[in-house]
Structures are given as C-alpha cells and as structure tokens.
Amino acid sequence: MRSVLEGQLADWVSRRFPDGTSPQWWLSIFESLEVSATPFRDVTSDRRTxxxxxAAEAILLAVKLGGVRAAIGAYWMLRIAALTLRFDPPVSGIPQILTPDGSAEWALHQIPLTRERAIAESETRRVEHLNASEDFYAPVGGEVTLMGEVAFSGLQDVELILSALPWVSSHIKDKEIESEVRSWLEIQGDL
Structure with a gap:
C-alpha cells in the first residue's frame, strides 16, 4: 500500500479486491499502520508521516466503501490521532483529521443516534436484559448457532465511539467541538 500514490488508494483497492474486502482485512491494515508509526519504532520522520x-486515508476509504462501520472508522481515527499526541516534537505534515479537533469532529459526525435516543435505547436494553428468560442467553458449554448476519445496534456504535473520545478530549482546542464531546461523555455513564 505504501507504493500507492496519495489519492489513488481507492483505485488500488478496487483493482486488487473487485468483490470487496472484509472488515478483518481493513482492521489488519489499520493495526499494521498504527504499529509502523508508533514512537518506539526507529523510522524516519518522513516514513512516520x-x-x-x-492510515487516515485508509480509514476514510474503508468507511466510504462500507468495509467497516462508521463507528469502527471513528474509533480507529481517534486511536491514530491519540498516537500522534505521543510525539514530542509533534509529527509535522499530518492531515487535519488526525488532530484532536479534526478526529473528534469527524467522530461526532459518525455517531448514529442523538444523546436522548442513546439514553432511551440504553434503558430499553437494560429492561430487556432484566426481564430476559434463560433462552435469551447462550447456553453455557453448549453449541451456539447464529442465524443470519450479526447486527450491531446504533447504541453499540455510540458506545464504541464514546470509549475512544477521551483519548483526545483534553487536547481539543475548538470550544464548540469540546462542548459537544463533553456533552456526550457526560451521558456515557448512563448508557
């Protein structure tokens, strides 16, 4: 992938994988790029940049192509942005989306529910779990058969994004973004 010119990644992926890619493939790419850019690796600053x-281009592309859910993209963008904060002096030449403000703003746009809806769905889930019979849960030591595709709820996506926002929240400079992040993090305990 490193040999692909900037902006040409979408063409490269479509030629290499005409039938699409799996989420696992994208996650392995994100993880590999994260490891290669870590401060503990002895690489040139140009290579790290x-x-x-x-990594930012791959995450955006994976979400655009539907290779990963938007919440997973937001989680990884925040994770890579948090990685950039570990460098002193800061890494130069990174895109705005890898700054605390840029990654947080993008992640906020990936949240699929309003705060009110997230709280309501959380309460519904809590009631369902409290009132569930034994057949609701997988059998202990028994075989589990999944029927169809596993679906992720909007609430799970909200929880995933909220789990990563604290990594950059104390570094956000834009007051509007900081306020929105704080509002989301304040309800995290209610979910």
Whole structure:
C-alpha cells in the first residue's frame, strides 16, 4: 500500500479486491499502520508521516466503501490521532483529521443516534436484559448457532465511539467541538 500514490488508494483497492474486502482485512491494515508509526519504532520522520497519512486515508476509504462501520472508522481515527499526541516534537505534515479537533469532529459526525435516543435505547436494553428468560442467553458449554448476519445496534456504535473520545478530549482546542464531546461523555455513564 505504501507504493500507492496519495489519492489513488481507492483505485488500488478496487483493482486488487473487485468483490470487496472484509472488515478483518481493513482492521489488519489499520493495526499494521498504527504499529509502523508508533514512537518506539526507529523510522524516519518522513516514513512516520507517510504511514499516519496512509492510515487516515485508509480509514476514510474503508468507511466510504462500507468495509467497516462508521463507528469502527471513528474509533480507529481517534486511536491514530491519540498516537500522534505521543510525539514530542509533534509529527509535522499530518492531515487535519488526525488532530484532536479534526478526529473528534469527524467522530461526532459518525455517531448514529442523538444523546436522548442513546439514553432511551440504553434503558430499553437494560429492561430487556432484566426481564430476559434463560433462552435469551447462550447456553453455557453448549453449541451456539447464529442465524443470519450479526447486527450491531446504533447504541453499540455510540458506545464504541464514546470509549475512544477521551483519548483526545483534553487536547481539543475548538470550544464548540469540546462542548459537544463533553456533552456526550457526560451521558456515557448512563448508557
């Protein structure tokens, strides 16, 4: 992937995988790029910048192509943005989306529910779990058969994004973004 020119990643992926890619493939790419850019690796600053830029481009592309859910993309964008905060002096030449403000703003746009809806769905889930019979849960030591595709709820996506926002929240400079992040994090305990 490193040999692909910037902005050409979508063409490269579509040629290499005409039938699409799996979420696992994308996650392995994100993880590989994260490891290659870590401060503990002895690489040139140019190589680190290239890998961080490629990570941002890959995450955006994966979400755009439906290779991963938007919440997973937001989680990884926040994770890579948090990685950039570990460098002193800061890494130069990274895109705005890898700054605390940029990653948080993008992640906020990936949240599929309003705060009110998330709280309501959380309460509904809590009641369902409290009132569930034994057949609601998988049998202990028994075989589990999944019927159809596993679906993730909007609430699970909200929880995933909220789990990663604290990694950059104390570094956000834009007051509107900081306020919105704080409002979401304040309800995290209610979910």
């Amino acid at each position: 290239e890998d961080l830029n490629l």
